[in-house]
Amino acid sequence: MCSCWLVLAFCCLGQLCADQSLKPQLAASQLATNNPTLTTVALEKPFCMFDSSLSPNKSYIIYLYAMKESASAISSLVTDNSSKPLDSTFQQTSGGQFGPYKAALFKVPSCASPPKLADVGDVNKVSDVLKQYLFRVGDDGTCLYDPNFLGVCNPPLAPDTTYRFKYVLLDTTEGIMKGQTLWSDPIKTRRVKLPLKIDTWPGRRSGDMIVITSILSVLVFLLLAGFLASVSSAVMGSDNSSAKTRCLSQTIQQSEPRPQLSSE
Numbered sequence: 001m002c003s004c005w006l007v008l009a010f011c012c013l014g015q016l017c018a019d020q021s022l023k024p025q026l027a028a029s030q031l032a033t034n035n036p037t038l039t040t041v042a043l044e045k046p047f048c049m050f051d052s053s054l055s056p057n058k059s060y061i062i063y064l065y066a067m068k069e070s071a072s073a074i075s076s077l078v079t080d081n082s083s084k085p086l087d088s089t090f091q092q093t094s095g096g097q098f099g100p101y102k103a104a105l106f107k108v109p110s111c112a113s114p115p116k117l118a119d120v121g122d123v124n125k126v127s128d129v130l131k132q133y134l135f136r137v138g139d140d141g142t143c144l145y146d147p148n149f150l151g152v153c154n155p156p157l158a159p160d161t162t163y164r165f166k167y168v169l170l171d172t173t174e175g176i177m178k179g180q181t182l183w184s185d186p187i188k189t190r191r192v193k194l195p196l197k198i199d200t201w202p203g204r205r206s207g208d209m210i211v212i213t214s215i216l217s218v219l220v221f222l223l224l225a226g227f228l229a230s231v232s233s234a235v236m237g238s239d240n241s242s243a244k245t246r247c248l249s250q251t252i253q254q255s256e257p258r259p260q261l262s263s264e
Contacts, residue, residue, distance in 0.1 A: 022049050024064075024165040024184040027134040031120060036189045039156035040138040043165060046181065048111035050169040053179035059172045060108050066137055067093070067100040069162040069186050076100060076183065078168055083176040085168055090144070090155050096163065103137050103154050108169070137165065160191040 024043045027035060032042035046062060054060060063085050065078050071093075078086055078100050086102070093101040115132040119125040143153035157163060164186060169179035 022046075023182040024167055026187065031117070031130060032134055032136075036187060038159040038190045038192060040136050041157065041163065041165070041187055041189065042134045042136045043184075045106070045109045045133060045135055046167045047109045047114050049167065049181060050108065050179045051111050053169055054108070060178070061170050061172055062106055062108055063102055063168040063170055064104040064106075064135065064137070065100040065166045065168065066103040066157075066163055067096040068158075069164055071096060071099050078166060078180065079177050085170055085177055090153050095155075095158060100166065102152055103165075104135060105152050106135065137163075157189050159189050162186045162188045 024046070026032075027042040027044050029035065035042045043064075050060075050062075063078075065086075067076065076099065080086065086100070088099060088101045090096070090101045090103075093099045095101075109132070115129045117129070117133075119129050137154065138157040140154040141156055143149045143151070144155045164183040166183050167181045168177055170176070171178045
């Protein structure tokens with residue numbers, strides 16, 4: 001009997017540790033190439049992360065929070081004292097500089113029927129699979145400047161900046177948080193490359209070398225075109241000269257008097 005309780009305790013402890021270790025992850029590179037980009041980060045949606053917190057006959061939704069890694073740990077809370085999620089926006093937190101902002105909300109992904117990754121090879125299904133599987137933070141470039149926009153604004157992230165992300169499960173019936181993940185590992189957006197540092201394989205030439213090479217290529221093309229034009233002109237001139245010579249010769253022959261035969 002004691003051994004049974006011991007096994008049960010270890011199972012509960014293992015489940016608790018597993019729940020506490022859940023955190024947002026970057027989307028698989030096979031589905032989100034060039035991730036992160038300069039201004040976006042594609043994350044896997046939280047499939048099966050909150051199953052133990054879901055109750056029947058209740059409605060739930062997922063909130064996604066984002067903040068810069070430079071924000072202080074004190075300001076990383078996403079709920080108030082009554083367990084209600086914060087409604088802080090991108091503008092209010094200076095893009096996550098002073099704390100987390102709500103970047104998105106969406107339905108709880110179905111753990112019972114996750115997207116079939118094999119359907120990615122089907123051009124008719126790949127768009128739906130990606131929408132079900134991942135969420136791209138920073139994918140809305142207009143919401144900040146649209147005075148009529150009333151939804152959750154998900155504006156572009158800053159290049160060469162490190163962010164962290166967190167999923168929160170909200171019980172919409174009670175309006176309170178029912179679960180949350182840890183903050184993700186630091187994820188850094190790409191850096192803008194200067195023209196002089198662009199890797200222009202082959203040869204790894206600099207931006208100046210590319211410009212010089214382009215100019216030289218144009219000059220060579222112009223020289224070649226001029227040479228061909230001159231050769232063509234010379235050939236045509238030679239043909240015209242030959243034609244004139246033949247015409248002049250025929251004219252001279254026709255103008256010369258023909259010898260008359262004497263009749264005896």
